[in-house]
Amino acid sequence: MIQSQLNFKKTPARLAISEFFSASSTPVDAEQIIQYLRSRNLDTNKVTVYRILDILLKNQIIDRVEFGEGKYRYELKKDHHHHLICTNCGKVQDVEGNLVENLEKEIQKDKNFKVKNHSLEFFGLCEDCQK
Numbered sequence: 001m002i003q004s005q006l007n008f009k010k011t012p013a014r015l016a017i018s019e020f021f022s023a024s025s026t027p028v029d030a031e032q033i034i035q036y037l038r039s040r041n042l043d044t045n046k047v048t049v050y051r052i053l054d055i056l057l058k059n060q061i062i063d064r065v066e067f068g069e070g071k072y073r074y075e076l077k078k079d080h081h082h083h084l085i086c087t088n089c090g091k092v093q094d095v096e097g098n099l100v101e102n103l104e105k106e107i108q109k110d111k112n113f114k115v116k117n118h119s120l121e122f123f124g125l126c127e128d129c130q131k
Helices: 012-023 030-039 046-058 099-111
Strands: 062-066 072-076 083-086 092-095 120-122
Touching: 012 030, 012 046, 012 072, 012 099, 030 046, 030 072, 046 072
Parallel strands: 083 120
Antiparallel strands: 062 072, 083 092
16 A cells, blocks of 8 residues: 555545555546545545645656646556557556567667657557447
């Protein structure tokens, strides 16, 4: 749980956000977090939510991703991975494996280019939306 990784005051909003991230399997946006807090009868304003997100980002507990929607999404930090984003329903799935990492190594070798970071997301239709 996030609280054990970070030493900060355990307010109801911080505890609830920690629980929400621990239970989330896909990246979530600030509005989803606010809706979750309201469903738990925690009337927390956006400024407070963003302040908590900033603390979690600065302490490398969560990552921030952007899928070209005009907003950021957040997820618990884990090994580097990529996402499949359905352009119809918005479903997000993780892509894991060595395919992209192998491509990065090839680029570094073939082009003599030192890759420091990369961002790669795949946009299309999920299995359900193809039906």
